[in-house]
Amino acid sequence: MSSLIITGGYPVSGEVQVQGSKNAVLPLLAASLLVKGTTVIEHCPDISDVTCMLEILKSLGCTVLRDKETVIIDAEILGRSAVSRQNAEKMRSSISLLGALLGREGRARIPLPGGCSIGKRPVDLHLMALRCLGAEIEEKDELYAVLRKCHSAEIVFPYPSVGAVQNVILASVVSSASIVMRNCAREPEVEELCMFLNRAGANIRGGGTDTIIVTGVKKLCEIRYIVRSDRIVAGTLLSMAAATQGDITVKGIDPFELSAVTNVFANMGCQVKLYTDAISLRADGRVRCLPLLKTLPYPGFPTDMQSQLISVLIQARGTSVVRETVFENRLGIVPELRRMHADIVVNRREQAAIIRGRDKRYLHAAELMAPDLRAGAALVVAAMAVEGTSTIKKSEYVERGYENMAQLVRSVGGSCQVLSE
Ligand code: EPZ
Numbered sequence: 126m127s128s129l130i131i132t133g134g135y136p137v138s139g140e141v142q143v144q145g146s147k148n149a150v151l152p153l154l155a156a157s158l159l160v161k162g163t164t165v166i167e168h169c170p171d172i173s174d175v176t177c178m179l180e181i182l183k184s185l186g187c188t189v190l191r192d193k194e195t196v197i198i199d200a201e202i203l204g205r206s207a208v209s210r211q212n213a214e215k216m217r218s219s220i221s222l223l224g225a226l227l228g229r230e231g232r233a234r235i236p237l238p239g240g241c242s243i244g245k246r247p248v249d250l251h252l253m254a255l256r257c258l259g260a261e262i263e264e265k266d267e268l269y270a271v272l273r274k275c276h277s278a279e280i281v282f283p284y285p286s287v288g289a290v291q292n293v294i295l296a297s298v299v300s301s302a303s304i305v306m307r308n309c310a311r312e313p314e315v316e317e318l319c320m321f322l323n324r325a326g327a328n329i330r331g332g333g334t335d336t337i338i339v340t341g342v343k344k345l346c347e348i349r350y351i352v353r354s355d356r357i358v359a360g361t362l363l364s365m366a367a368a369t370q371g372d373i374t375v376k377g378i379d380p381f382e383l384s385a386v387t388n389v390f391a392n393m394g395c396q397v398k399l400y401t402d403a404i405s406l407r408a409d410g411r412v413r414c415l416p417l418l419k420t421l422p423y424p425g426f427p428t429d430m431q432s433q434l435i436s437v438l439i440q441a442r443g444t445s446v447v448r449e450t451v452f453e454n455r456l457g458i459v460p461e462l463r464r465m466h467a468d469i470v471v472n473r474r475e476q477a478a479i480i481r482g483r484d485k486r487y488l489h490a491a492e493l494m495a496p497d498l499r500a501g502a503a504l505v506v507a508a509m510a511v512e513g514t515s516t517i518k519k520s521e522y523v524e525r526g527y528e529n530m531a532q533l534v535r536s537v538g539g540s541c542q543v544l545s546e
Contacts, residue, residue, distance in 0.1 A: 126518065126519060126521065126545075126546045127520050127521055127524075127543055127544065127545045127546065128516050128517060128518045128519075128520055128543070128544040128546065129505060129508075129516070129517040129520040129523070129530060129531060129541055129542070129543060129544075130514060130515075130516055130541065130542045130543075130544055131505060131508035131509060131514065131515050131516075131517065131534065131539065131540065131541045132490075132513065132514045132515075132540040133369070133490070133508050133509040133510055133511050133512065133513070133515065133539070133540070134485070134510070134511055134512035134513065135369065136369045136370045136371035136372070137365055137366065137369045137371040137373065137509060137534075137537040137538045137539045138366070138371045138372040138373060138537060138538055139373060139374075139536055139537035139538055140373075140374040140375075140376060141362055141373065141374070141375055141376065141533065141536055141537065142376050142377050143354035143355055143358055143359045143362070143375050143376065143377050143378050144168075144170045144171075144172075144354065144355050144358055144527075144528045145168040145169050145170040145194065145352045145353070145354060145355060146170070146313075146314065146317070146352060146353050146354060146355035146356065146357075146358075147170055147172055147174055147175070147355055147357075147525075147526045148287075148312075148314045148355075148357070148429075149313070149314045149317040149318075149352050149353055149355075150166065150169050150170065150175060150352045151174060151175070151178055151218040151221060152218075152221050152291045152295070152314065152317075152318045153166055153317070153318065153321050153350065153352060154166070154175070154178045154179065154182060154196070154198070155178070155218075155221040155222050155224070155225040155295060156225060156295055156298075156318060156321060156322060157182070157187070157198040157200055158182070158185065158187070158200050158203065158222070158225040158226065158228075158229045159200075159225060159228050159229050159295065159298060159299055159322075159325075159345050160200055160325060160345045160346070160347060160348070161200065161201055161344065161345075162199065162200070162201055162346070162347040163197060163198070163199045163201075163347045164197070164198045164200070164325075164347065164348060164349075164350070165195065165196070165197050165348070165349040165350070166195070166196045166198075166349075166350055166351075166352055167194060167195050167349065167350070167351045167352070168194050168351045168352050168353075168354070169191075169194050169195065169196045169352060170194070170355065170528050171193070171194070171528050171529075172524060172525060172526055172527065172528055173521070173524050173525050174216045174218065174525045174526065175196075177212060177215045177216050178216070178218065178219075179191065179196065179198075180212055181208055181209075181212045181213075181219060181222065182198055182200070184205065184208070184209055184212060185203050185204065185205050185206070185208070185222075185226075186200075186202055186203040186204030186205060187199060187200045187203070200229075203229065203230065206226045206229075206230040206232050206233050206234065207233070207234035207235075208222055208226075208233075208234070208235045208236065209236075210236040210267075213235060213236040213238060214236065214238075216525070217238045217241060217246055218288075219235060219236075219238055220235065220238045220248055220251060220288055220292065221288060221291055221292060221295065222235060223235050223251065223255070223268060223270060223292055223296075224251075224255065224291065224292030224293065224294070224295030224296040225295040225296075226270075227255065227260060227270055227271075227272040227295075227296040228272075228275075228295050228296045228297065228298060228299050228300070229299070231271065231272050231273060232270065232271045232272070233268070233269075233270045234267055234268070234269055234270075235267060235268045235270075236266070236267045236268075237264070237266060237267060237268060241497065242454070242457055242496050242497040243452045243454055243455040243457070243497055244452040244453045244454050244455065245453065248268075248288075248289075250282060250283070250284060250286045250289040251286070251288060251289045251292050252264070252268075253289075254280050254282070254289050254290075254292065254293045254306075255270065255272070255292060255293065255296055257276075257278040257280045257293075258272060258275050258276055258278055258293065258296055258297055258302070258304065259272060259273070259274060259275060259276040259278075260272040260296065272296060274300075274301075275296065275297050275300035275301070275302040275341065276302055277302040277303045277304065278302070278304055278305075279304075279305045279306075279307070280293065280304065280305070280306045280307070281306075281307045281308055282306065282307065282308040282309060282310075283308070284308075285308055285309055285310040285311065285335070285422045286310060287310040287312050287314060287315060289310075290306060290309045290310045290315055290337065291314075291315060291318055293306060293339070294315075294318060294319065294322065294329065294337070294339055295318075297339045297341055298322050298327045298329065298339055298341060298342070298345070299327075299341060299342060299343070299344060299345060300341030301341050302339075302341045303338070303339070303340050303341065304338070304339040304341075305336070305337075305338050306336065306337045306338075306339075307335065307336050308335055309331070309334070309335050309336065309337045310422060310423065311333055311334060311335055311422070311423045311424060312333075312422070312423040313333065313353065313356060313379075313382045313423070315332060315333060315337075316332040316333030317352065317353055318332070319331075319332025319333070319337070320332060321348070321350050322345065324348050324350060325345040325346055325347075325348045326342055326344070326345050326346045327339075327342055327345060328340040328341075328342055353379070353382075354377045354378045354379075355526075356378060356379075356382040356383050356427075357427065357429045357430060357499070357526070358526070358527060358533075359375040359378045359383060359404065360383055360386045360427070360429075360430045360433065361430075361433050361502050361503075361505075361506065361527075362375050362533070362537070363375060363383075363386070363387070363390060363404065363406040364430075364433040364434065364436065364437050364503070364506045365505075365506055365509055365534075365537060365539070366395075366406045366407065366408055366537075367390055367393065367395050367406060367408045367412055367437045368408075368436060368437045368440070368506050368507065368509060368510040369408075369509050369510050369539075370408045370409060370410060370411075371407070371408065371537070371538075372405070372406070372407040372408075373405065373406055373537055374403055374404070374405035374406075375403060375404050375405075376402065376403045377402055377403070378402060378403065378404060379402065380399040380400070380402075380403070380404045383404060384424065385423075385424055385425055385426045385427065386426065386427065386430050387399065387404060387406070389415065389418060389426060389434065390406055390412075392413070392415065393412040393413045393414075393415065393437070393438075393441065394408070394410075394412050394413045395407065395408045395412060396408070396409075411440055411441060411442050411482070411484070412437060412438070412440075412441045412442070413441060413442055413443065414438065414441040414442060414443030414444055414445040414480075414482055415434075415438065415441075415445040415446070415447070416445070416446065417446045417448065418434065418445065418446070418447045418448070419447075419448045419450050420447075420448070420449050420450055420451050421450060421451070422451065428449060428450075428451035428452055428455060429499050430499075431447060431449055431455060431499070432455075432457075432458040432499050432500040432502070432503035433499065433502060433503040433506050434447060435447055435458055435459070435462065435469070435478055435480060435503065436458070436462065436503040436504070436506040436507040436510070437506065437510075438480045438482060439462055439465070439467035439468075439469065439480055439482060439483065439488065439507065440482055440483060440484065440485045440488060440510060441480070441482035442482055443481075443482055444479065444480065444481045444482070445479075445480045445482065446477055446478070446479050446480075447477065447478045447480065448475060448476060448477040449476045449477070449478075450476070453476065454476075455476075455497075455500075456471050456476065456478055457496030457497055457500050458496065458500035458503050458504065459471050459478055461493045461494060461495075461496065461500070461504055462504075462507060464491040464492070464493060465488050465489055465490070465491045465493075465507060465511060465515070466483070466487060466488055466489050467480070467483065467488060467507075468480070468481035468482075468483055469481075485510055485511055485512070486512075488507075488510070488511040489511060489512075489513065490508065490511055490512065490513030490514050490515040491515055491516075492515070492516050492518070493508070493515055493516065493517045493518065494517070494518045494519055495517055495518065495519040495520055495522040495523060496522075497522055498522050498523060498525045498526045499526070501517065501519070501520060501522040501523040502523055502526070502527060502530065504517045505517060505523070505530060505534060505541070509534065509539050516544075520543070531543045
């Protein structure tokens with residue numbers, strides 16, 4: 126187990142080149158199984174979820190080489206189509222291997238991905254959609270799936286699930302079928318998967334919109350691809366500036382992908398400047414409160430930025446309400462912020478946090494525990510804002526999505542050390 130030791134209470138500032146996107150690269154790594162040859166992915170983040178996914182690819186028979194931010198996967202020959210429980214339980218994204226293995230091998234055995242602290246994480250939409258393609262799926266403690274021949278289908282998603290849309294794309298992109306999907310997730314990570322596959326010779330239209338059409342092709346060709354930057358890591362850095370009344374510029378990011386987040390920070394009184402591939406945020410004085418903020422599927426305010434926003438709002442002028450509408454249990458940060466004397470209560474029925482902003486003089490450094498990846502990152506933001514030294518235990522959660530959080534904090538002038546127990 127490891128902890129982060131953070132001394133805060135002063136403005137931070139700096140320019141940061143943003144790491145590659147966790148949620149974009151994980152489906153691309155799964156998609157590399159569909160290329161009977163070599164796939165090169167650049168700007169791949171060095172995070173534990175990627176390490177785990179690479180282990181899974183190796184266990185399936187791929188050759189995997191890694192040189193800093195470049196990963197080379199040779200999926201010419203696969204030996205297995207079953208993912209081990211040990212690996213699958215380490216991260217939820219192993220579910221994207223279901224679609225990739227069905228697309229490549231026509232069969233797959235995947236342990237049911239466990240729930241996590243933010244919710245039960247069901248896969249019913251994945252299974253519904255794959256069954257529309259003709260997949261036969263048995264659900265025991267593992268998913269046993271067979272897809273003899275991908276059928277053409279029109280699929281309407283009752284909810285725009287990112288992972289379920291990605292799984293259908295992976296299962297059907299190499300086939301003789303034509304798939305129309307409606308009410309699709311519009312997240313940039315869905316668009317990235319479509320761009321990656323089209324670069325490899327696929328025929329997918331509408332990536333990033335609510336209607337996606339996959340026209341199956343015979344095969345995909347080898348490619349080299351540079352994965353886009355992580356919009357949530359960028360948003361987390363901007364939160365550090367908002368929380369400490371500092372000034373941070375994030376580089377290598379498309380500001381359009383974060384417009385819901387930058388609009389909210391601007392409404393809170395931050396000075397936000399957008400550039401072609403950068404965003405800067407400066408906060409002078411306490412931010413304004415938000416009467417009501419709901420997390421929503423893209424292009425709405427991202428659920429993955431909800432905890433970081435709350436960490437900023439604990440010192441806003443006035444009372445804010447943040448409602449989590451995507452996951453059923455994603456307010457784990459609240460009890461931790463209350464240890465810092467933040468004035469927050471939760472309305473469980475509404476899955477809403479009511480935050481009465483306090484001047485940071487009344488907030489205290491504390492011993493904290495990361496409840497999950499994004500709440501862990503949000504505790505870093507809060508610890509940077511308040512006077513004194515805070516400890517954030519279980520910081521291995523943070524390592525799942527942030528390359529080196531301690532280094533990231535120091536790169537903007539913050540103080541952060543790692544304590545490994
Ligand atoms: C992806 O998860 C991301 N993970 C999540 O980021 C992100 O929060 C989420 O999309 C929403 O943007 C990765 O890309 C690896 P969903 P995913 O399917 O695909 C329910 C992070 O911190 N649902 O869009 O699992 C589900 O329970 C992570 O980086 C079903 O009910 O998200 C949730 O309430 C957290 N049945 C909602 O839909 C299903 O079959 C959104 O889930 C699938 C999902």
